[in-house]
Amino acid sequence: MILDIDVGNTFLKWRCSEPGGIAVRGRLLTERLNDGMPAGWPENVDRVRVASVAGPVVAALISDYCRKRWGLEPEFARAGRQASGVTNSYSEPHRMGVDRWLAMLAAYNLGQGGCCVVDCGSAITIDFVAADGHHLGVHRAGVAADGEKPAGQYRRGGRRSPAGTVRSGARQRYLQCGVSWHQLRVRRHPAATAGAAGSRPSLLPVADHRRRWRAVPASGRSR
Ligand SMILES: Nc1ncnc2c1ncn2[C@@H]1O[C@H](COP(=O)(O)OP(=O)(O)OP(=O)(O)O)[C@@H](O)[C@H]1O
Numbered sequence: 359m360i361l362d363i364d365v366g367n368t369f370l371k372w373r374c375s376e377p378g379g380i381a382v383r384g385r386l387l388t389e390r391l392n393d394g395m396p397a398g399w400p401e402n403v404d405r406v407r408v409a410s411v412a413g414p415v416v417a418a419l420i421s422d423y424c425r426k427r428w429g430l431e432p433e434f435a436r437a438g439r440q441a442s443g444v445t446n447s448y449s450e451p452h453r454m455g456v457d458r459w460l461a462m463l464a465a466y467n468l469g470q471g472g473c474c475v476v477d478c479g480s481a482i483t484i485d486f487v488a489a490d491g492h493h494l495g496v497h498r499a500g501v502a503a504d505g506e507k508p509a510g511q512y513r514r515g516g517r518r519s520p521a522g523t524v525r526s527g528a529r530q531r532y533l534q535c536g537v538s539w540h541q542l543r544v545r546r547h548p549a550a551t552a553g554a555a556g557s558r559p560s561l562l563p564v565a566d567h568r569r570r571w572r573a574v575p576a577s578g579r580s581r
């Protein structure tokens with residue numbers, strides 16, 4: 359049985375899969391990890407794979423638990439310079455949230471080409487990957503987490519984290535509201551600035567592009 363864990367800023371999501379498919383799944387608030395790991399994790403786990411943006415304290419909690427309960431080391435995914443056809447645009451690739459990175463790898467390969475990954479969690483991020491696999495940039499929209507703050511206002515700090523976790527400056531910036539489509543930051547790739555001088559990058563979501571886009575939901579079914 360493989361246990362997959364996705365630790366976000368708000369929720370930890372998990373699933374256990376075996377050759378026949380997903381056997382069991384669940385989620386709990388990340389801040390509740392201080393009280394213990396999810397009750398539903400089974401005995402017969404052979405492998406644990408983790409994608410976490412929750413920082414080193416949460417990583418240590420998960421590692422300790424896996425060693426004690428199953429005598430195994432969990433495998434933590436990391437963002438890299440290049441994988442599965444996608445090239446990271448960050449000069450320090452490991453600084454990209456691994457949730458964004460894995461979502462881009464999945465979307466690029468599921469959609470077989472250029473894609474735009476919209477992730478609406480605690481933060482809202484929209485990543486663009488060109489047809490040749492280069493990550494072109496991210497649109498960072500803010501949080502309307504729990505409906506507390508309308509878009510356009512700033513949210514600084516506020517959300518509780520498991521004791522001792524450190525929120526990176528980058529994540530704090532994501533957790534601020536007020537970025538519009540026209541502030542899309544397209545990074546470091548010639549394709550992003552191609553076109554007539556002064557014109558907007560060709561990936562901006564103008565109507566022409568919208569008509570050609572196809573949605574590939576996170577469940578993997580395309581429509
Ligand atoms: N179906 C839904 N409809 C509306 N809001 C939702 C829904 N599901 C989750 N949310 C909200 O999204 C946020 C958390 O979602 P999610 O678990 O995807 O984020 P996360 O992975 O913890 O965060 P991040 O990936 O940004 O670190 C919470 O504010 C929650 O209230």
Ligand SMILES: CC(C)(CO)[C@@H](O)C(=O)NCCC(=O)O
Pocket residue numbers: 366367411453454455456457458479481483528529532
């Ligand atoms: C942007 C979030 C919070 C989205 O979950 C996460 O991917 C994260 O903490 N990223 C680190 C900073 C970055 O991706 O640039």
